[in-house]
Amino acid sequence: MMRPALVAAMLALGGCGKDQPVSFQPPPGAPTGKEILHQPAKLTSVESDQKDALGRPLRVSCESCHSLRETKPMPSRPEELKEFHQGLRFRHGELACTSCHQAREPRTLHLATGEPLPMTEVVTLCAQCHGPQYRDFKAGAHGGMTGYWDLSRGDRMRNNCVSCHDPHTPKYAGAHPVMPPRNPSAHGEPDTKEAQGHE
Amino acid sequence: MSDIVSRRTMMKGAGATLGAAAFAHAMAPLTEWSKDLSVDEFLQKHYKELTRDELGRVLLHLKEETKRKYGRDVDIQALPPQEGVSFAYALNLSICIGCRKCAEACHQENNHDRRTGNSYIRVLEMQQGSLDLEHGNANYDHPVPAEGKYYLPVQCHQCDNAPCVKVCPVQATWKEQDGIVVVDYNWCIGCRYCEAACPYHARRFNWAKPEIPPEEINPDQGYLSNRIRPQGVVEKCTFCLHRTRAGRLPACLEACPTGARVFGNLLDPKSPIRWVLENKRVFVLKEELGTRPRFFYFFDK
Numbered sequence A: 001m002m003r004p005a006l007v008a009a010m011l012a013l014g015g016c017g018k019d020q021p022v023s024f025q026p027p028p029g030a031p032t033g034k035e036i037l038h039q040p041a042k043l044t045s046v047e048s049d050q051k052d053a054l055g056r057p058l059r060v061s062c063e064s065c066h067s068l069r070e071t072k073p074m075p076s077r078p079e080e081l082k083e084f085h086q087g088l089r090f091r092h093g094e095l096a097c098t099s100c101h102q103a104r105e106p107r108t109l110h111l112a113t114g115e116p117l118p119m120t121e122v123v124t125l126c127a128q129c130h131g132p133q134y135r136d137f138k139a140g141a142h143g144g145m146t147g148y149w150d151l152s153r154g155d156r157m158r159n160n161c162v163s164c165h166d167p168h169t170p171k172y173a174g175a176h177p178v179m180p181p182r183n184p185s186a187h188g189e190p191d192t193k194e195a196q197g198h199e
Numbered sequence B: 001m002s003d004i005v006s007r008r009t010m011m012k013g014a015g016a017t018l019g020a021a022a023f024a025h026a027m028a029p030l031t032e033w034s035k036d037l038s039v040d041e042f043l044q045k046h047y048k049e050l051t052r053d054e055l056g057r058v059l060l061h062l063k064e065e066t067k068r069k070y071g072r073d074v075d076i077q078a079l080p081p082q083e084g085v086s087f088a089y090a091l092n093l094s095i096c097i098g099c100r101k102c103a104e105a106c107h108q109e110n111n112h113d114r115r116t117g118n119s120y121i122r123v124l125e126m127q128q129g130s131l132d133l134e135h136g137n138a139n140y141d142h143p144v145p146a147e148g149k150y151y152l153p154v155q156c157h158q159c160d161n162a163p164c165v166k167v168c169p170v171q172a173t174w175k176e177q178d179g180i181v182v183v184d185y186n187w188c189i190g191c192r193y194c195e196a197a198c199p200y201h202a203r204r205f206n207w208a209k210p211e212i213p214p215e216e217i218n219p220d221q222g223y224l225s226n227r228i229r230p231q232g233v234v235e236k237c238t239f240c241l242h243r244t245r246a247g248r249l250p251a252c253l254e255a256c257p258t259g260a261r262v263f264g265n266l267l268d269p270k271s272p273i274r275w276v277l278e279n280k281r282v283f284v285l286k287e288e289l290g291t292r293p294r295f296f297y298f299f300d301k
């Protein structure tokens, strides 16, 4: 059963692939000594205005439309987008769509040099502008992870930039906190006055 | 404990002169006093003195007891500290949004009482520009991050110079080789001295027998960590040692949706925790007290 607060938080953090209710995940398979980069499904899909049973936005694969008809060249500003792409919110500095997407092949990216880049290589793309974050990411000090700290005993799954940041509005979304405070009772309440330091 | 004779040594002496049945009878009020502890558990040797066989029997007994009291089959292990491993934790305060997902994960992972919503992690809402813990608010309930605030999650810092360990009159709490400060819940007498001594409010007292529906019990348990605690004892964060001693990341780190948390082995130069200590400006809380925490904080700027 899911508490409303949890659902609200999941909605608020909808972009983050990791933001699922915590469960006791079995340890990942046999160790390979590797870090595995999480590949979020949203790379090749857009949000529809419908929600799934848990209230999360349903996403529609790009292929649903684009396998049937040709993709138009990408406009430079999101306001010029039509149909499905119309509601796209964009708050990412002064960038144009074509700063990252290839104008004639919107399902692939390109580096600053113009060299094409598959969607799955977002980390390389983001790293061009976000050096300090990329440095921290490589060191294991930016971005969430699951699995093993000790790679000799199991794998570690790392988030990818877009697991948590919507590339079009990258500032991390807010949330409603989970674990709401409990009413104090005579015995057994953890955190009331003490928690606030008025011991 | 040289000049203090432990209560168990005393009781054992008494047992030898009384005879087993009479002794058990005589002990009954004591088990009442110590709530959930059976006579066997009360008479158990100190954890550090248990042989492998004895420990095996204790673990088996605890598993059976959990089944009886909570209706759930669980696995309780006593993983020892690993050679060459010394744990530390760091938290990036520029990234934390105060969502308390870490506290919730702790609540579930460590089999906390559902009714009280306990957790070893308190997330304090702090005024930007201030580091005054006493004015942090742990009971906020509005969308986060709030304007002008930042969030400071606090849990046990596994202090190298731990005041909680020093004040325990029966040595029921101590520091292990990998840096984790543990509590033997079967040995703790519930005097709460340690709770009072901890400057970080990182210890909790079990006022009542924890209530957890069987299907919500995390069956992956450790003797010194997340097994369901008896009533009347003190407990605390152990960096999830039943997980971390098996090489896994702590539950709070895995649950953090922003990646604010960094964990690792201080003795491994390639560990992310070493990178943070070497490349970020880290600080500890209440440094002036000389507790020497293993939990570090940093900001990006």
Ligand code: SF4
Residues within 6 Å of the ligand: B095, B096, B097, B098, B099, B100, B101, B102, B103, B123, B151, B153, B255, B256, B257, B258, B259, B260, B261
């Ligand atoms: S889960 Fe992460 S972001 Fe949320 S309060 Fe805990 S440390 Fe902060």
Ligand code: SF4
Residues within 6 Å of the ligand: B155, B156, B157, B158, B159, B162, B163, B164, B165, B181, B197, B198, B199, B200, B201, B202, B203, B236, B291
């Ligand atoms: S933070 Fe508190 S409970 Fe943890 S080791 Fe330090 S004094 Fe002890």
